Amino acid sequence: MGFAGAEALREAVRGSVLVPGDPEYDQECAGFQAGDRHRPDVLVVADGPDDVRAAVDAARRYRLPVAVQATGHGLGEAARGGVLVSTRRMAGIRIDAEARTAWVEAGVRAGDLVAEAARHGLAPVNGSAPGVGVVSYTLGGGVGLLGRRFGYAADRVRRIDLVTGDGRPRRVTADSDPELFWGLRGGGGGLGVVTGMEIGLVPVAGIYGGQLVFDGARHAD
Ligand SMILES: Cc1cc2nc3c(=O)[nH]c(=O)nc-3n(C[C@H](O)[C@H](O)[C@H](O)COP(=O)(O)OP(=O)(O)OC[C@H]3O[C@@H](n4cnc5c(N)ncnc54)[C@H](O)[C@@H]3O)c2cc1C
Known part of the structure; x- marks a missing residue:
């Protein structure tokens, strides 16, 4: 049997609500x-925090588990059933060059944030791949290319907006909710659906780097 709440959810969200068999579902x-x-x-392809909240509300009403996907780089166990929130359309970035911070929505990819921050001579403490989601990378701690100098990405988080399992939208900082803030920065997700976060940027004028790749067939040389 299909998900009985699909029609009500379609009316509640600005983004898309897809069920198995819909053309765009796969x-x-x-x-x-x-x-x-x-x-x-x-699947709720969210267009903003209100859509995320509606998806979590629906999951609560129908007693379904919630999974989240931004880019799919970190797919562990794929969801079978339940509600999936896709954040890929939530790709807004706001840079405050003076404060050296960026506000990133949940679907922002590292490469887009790097490009936007670089216009101001700034950079996030990003990882190795431009396609990885900034939010989930940071929720997992975030060990980046600039890590030796600037540390973990999670240590540069200023604020996290999320919808927790009780359906409440929360704005979490070190002062407002120290334990949740601590758990979110390195816990790897699972404490709610993050809708956006404010992160500190670092001044970076230039980078020298690269990689050495050796031909395995010539290992004897
Ligand atoms: C090619 C590649 C390079 C990488 N390089 C690095 C690196 O240099 N440093 C490093 O530290 N890590 C690195 N990683 C690991 C990467 O940071 C994690 O796999 C990260 O979870 C991927 O996030 P995503 O949003 O792109 O993937 P997704 O698969 O979309 O998300 C992964 C998981 O994060 C959780 N999640 C996603 N969005 C939210 C949200 N809004 N709210 C709550 N939970 C959420 C969900 O549990 C989801 O299953 C790399 C991974 C790959 C595949």
Whole structure:
């Protein structure tokens, strides 16, 4: 049987609500990891925090688990059933060059933030791949290319907006909710659906780097 709340959810959200059989369902469930993909009862392609809240509300009403996907780089166990929130359309970035901060929505990719911050001579403490989601990378701690000098990405978070499992939208800082703030910065997700975060940027005028790759067939040399 299909998800009974799909019609009500469609009326509640600005983004898309897709169920198995809908033409865009497969494509929207797909992510970077091609070996498997989520197969939720209902997929909410969120257009903003209110859509995320509506998705969590629906999951609560129908007692379904919630999974989140931004880019699919970190697909662990693919969801079978339940509600999947896709944040890929939530790709807004706001830089405050004076304060050296960036506000990133939940679907922002590292490469887009790097490009935007670089216009101000700034950089996030980003990881190695431009396609990875900034939010989830940071929720997992974030060990980046600039890590030796600037530390973990999670240590530069100023504020996190999320919808917790009780359906409440929260604005979490070190002062407002120290324990939740601590758990979010390195816990790897699972404490709610993050809708956006404010992170500190670092001044970077230039980078010298690269990689050495050796031909395995010539290992004897
Ligand atoms: C090619 C590649 C390079 C990488 N390089 C680095 C690196 O240099 N340094 C490093 O530290 N890590 C690195 N990683 C790991 C990467 O940071 C994690 O896999 C990260 O979770 C990917 O996030 P995503 O949003 O792109 O992926 P997704 O698969 O979309 O998300 C992964 C998980 O994060 C959680 N999540 C996503 N969005 C939210 C949200 N809005 N709210 C709550 N939970 C959420 C969900 O549990 C989801 O299953 C790399 C991974 C790959 C594949």
